[in-house]
Amino acid sequence: MDVFEAIAKRHSYRSDFVDGPVPQEDLRKIVQAGIQAPSGGNAQSTTFVIIDDAATMAKVREVVPVGSPALIACVIDPSPVYGELSFEKEDCAAAVENMLLAITALGYATCWLDGVLRSGGRADKLGEILGVPQGKRVQVVLPIGVPTEKVQQKEKKSFEQRAWFNRYGG
Numbered sequence: 824m825d826v827f828e829a830i831a832k833r834h835s836y837r838s839d840f841v842d843g844p845v846p847q848e849d850l851r852k853i854v855q856a857g858i859q860a861p862s863g864g865n866a867q868s869t870t871f872v873i874i875d876d877a878a879t880m881a882k883v884r885e886v887v888p889v890g891s892p893a894l895i896a897c898v899i900d901p902s903p904v905y906g907e908l909s910f911e912k913e914d915c916a917a918a919v920e921n922m923l924l925a926i927t928a929l930g931y932a933t934c935w936l937d938g939v940l941r942s943g944g945r946a947d948k949l950g951e952i953l954g955v956p957q958g959k960r961v962q963v964v965l966p967i968g969v970p971t972e973k974v975q976q977k978e979k980k981s982f983e984q985r986a987w988f989n990r991y992g993g
Contacts, residue, residue: 841968866914
């Protein structure tokens with residue numbers, strides 16, 4: 824699948840997953856796509872914890888309600904990288920988008936989850952489970968598995984409704 828096909832097919836998947844593991848080789852490919860993303864000042868501040876162990880996934884599910892057999896946690900570091908500026912959220916977002924496309928290209932499904940981490944201390948609880956060092960935080964999680972249902976990308980607004988050449992609104 825080429826990149827433009829992966830972009831066209833990528834969607835958020837919120838249904839059940841086929842019971843069974845995601846091969847570590849595929850999980851490595853997905854995370855490598857995230858590692859290849861650009862980052863502010865080339866600081867490469869986003870790190871990743873790949874969870875595919877059933878016992879650890881059971882602990883994760885106590886904090887984040889996911890039904891997938893595997894999950895990637897994206898960990899951010901807010902330390903400044905350019906003067907007083909840090910780009911941890913931008914770096915994480917770039918890495919996540921690369922991984923979303925890789926997940927789609929490999930035939931898996933996922934949903935970018937960060938809102939659920941923002942309440943109830945879930946990001947901190949998940950960080951404790953995963954051994955995330957103090958000063959760093961789980962920003963996004965990607966549950967990964969083979970979907971049980973076929974879902975298509977929702978219709979997007981047209982180019983003419985969202986983009987113009989040379990001046991906003993054309």
